[in-house]
Amino acid sequence: MTTENSVIITGTTGMVGEGVLIQCLKSSAIDRILVINRKPCGYNHPKLKEIIHQDFFDFSPLQEELKGYNACFFCLGITSVGVDQDKYYKMTYELTLHVARTLSRLNDDMTFCYISGGGTGEKSRLKWAQVKAKTEKDLTKLPFLQVFNFRPGFIKPVKGAKYTHKFYNYIGWLFPLGRALYSKGFCTMEELANAMINTLNHHDERRILEGNDIIAMAKENNSTAP
Numbered sequence: 001m002t003t004e005n006s007v008i009i010t011g012t013t014g015m016v017g018e019g020v021l022i023q024c025l026k027s028s029a030i031d032r033i034l035v036i037n038r039k040p041c042g043y044n045h046p047k048l049k050e051i052i053h054q055d056f057f058d059f060s061p062l063q064e065e066l067k068g069y070n071a072c073f074f075c076l077g078i079t080s081v082g083v084d085q086d087k088y089y090k091m092t093y094e095l096t097l098h099v100a101r102t103l104s105r106l107n108d109d110m111t112f113c114y115i116s117g118g119g120t121g122e123k124s125r126l127k128w129a130q131v132k133a134k135t136e137k138d139l140t141k142l143p144f145l146q147v148f149n150f151r152p153g154f155i156k157p158v159k160g161a162k163y164t165h166k167f168y169n170y171i172g173w174l175f176p177l178g179r180a181l182y183s184k185g186f187c188t189m190e191e192l193a194n195a196m197i198n199t200l201n202h203h204d205e206r207r208i209l210e211g212n213d214i215i216a217m218a219k220e221n222n223s224t225a226p
Helices: 015-026 085-106 127-139 174-181 189-201 211-218
Strands: 006-010 032-037 048-052 071-074 111-115 146-150 154-156 186-188 206-209
Touching: 006 015, 015 032, 015 071, 015 154, 015 189, 071 085, 071 189, 085 111, 085 127, 111 127, 111 189, 127 146, 146 189, 154 174, 154 189, 174 186, 186 189, 186 211, 189 211, 206 211
Parallel strands: 006 032, 006 071, 032 048, 071 111, 111 146, 146 206, 154 186
Antiparallel strands: none
């Protein structure tokens, strides 16, 4: 019997979330997709449903809409650059945990994939890295089937994507060199998305995936490729 894979994706008006959405739309392994945004993502597809919702700290009006999914690819986040620590903590730790607690309560046997970041660690001197580490740790305590914390470094974006950061137009040439010299710190958007999709072939795991782990998981099962 084939299990339907129904996925919730957040952050699809950002570079990573959009890239994950594009790959999920292509993948035969994903049957149904729900995206939740504050503004339209600009994509239409037979297996895609979009909900526009402003307050991610209050999902009470959406509870029935959020049931029946076996995965969440959480790609929502803000940069720490120019943001005060209280706001960064609220929008990174508190928001992520609030959404995760809601989804774990509404869905049994859900896989939760969190986009963290390379350099994350409790012992880091950088405040953002400590906040990300606390988020990762507390996500693993929730009653999900499994939790995967992804720590990508430099991500090569999907060609033609709408929400790619403009500076990638100037530094994209670094990717082949960086990948050759330090593969752990460089992955493609397709690899990151396929690795997330491939978590659905696992069962009852809680893992941190660094760059090389992401690349390896992306290759695990060709059946999830588009």
